[in-house]
Amino acid sequence: MVSLRHTPALLVILTTTFGALWPMFDAKAAMLEFGFPLHLAESPLTAPIMVHAESRTMILGLITALFYIRRQYAEVDTILAIWGAYAGLVDTYQVWTLGDHGWAVFRLVSSWAIALSGAGGLTASAR
Numbered sequence: 001m002v003s004l005r006h007t008p009a010l011l012v013i014l015t016t017t018f019g020a021l022w023p024m025f026d027a028k029a030a031m032l033e034f035g036f037p038l039h040l041a042e043s044p045l046t047a048p049i050m051v052h053a054e055s056r057t058m059i060l061g062l063i064t065a066l067f068y069i070r071r072q073y074a075e076v077d078t079i080l081a082i083w084g085a086y087a088g089l090v091d092t093y094q095v096w097t098l099g100d101h102g103w104a105v106f107r108l109v110s111s112w113a114i115a116l117s118g119a120g121g122l123t124a125s126a127r
Contacts (some may be wrong), residue, residue, distance in 0.1 A: 003126035008117040016061030035095035073124035080118025
């Protein structure tokens with residue numbers, strides 16, 4: 001049964017599974033949305049790297065979805081905690097150093113909210 005406490009998990013599943021498809025169709029737009037500057041997003045050398053990286057993101061999203069469908073909510077929370085904390089730091093650092101400080105702060109706050117929901121066992125507590 002779906003609960004409001006599942007919202008962070010479902011958000012991560014949807015955004016990573018389906019959002020990871022975006023670079024295959026429009027890598028430039030996906031990179032700009034991520035926070036990369038225009039000169040990187042327009043470089044023909046960066047598109048294959050973005051597609052390659054996002055394929056791994058989709059794999060993690062699908063694994064999270066599989067655990068969710070199996071009702072292995074503690075495993076989902078573990079993924080959210082680790083992924084949110086680590087990816088949040090890496091994404092924030094990268095976007096900050098590339099100059100988009102507002103977007104970097106948003107990434108940190110939102111990813112750590114996901115990490116805290118996982119660390120706190122929010123998905124599993126909805127049983």
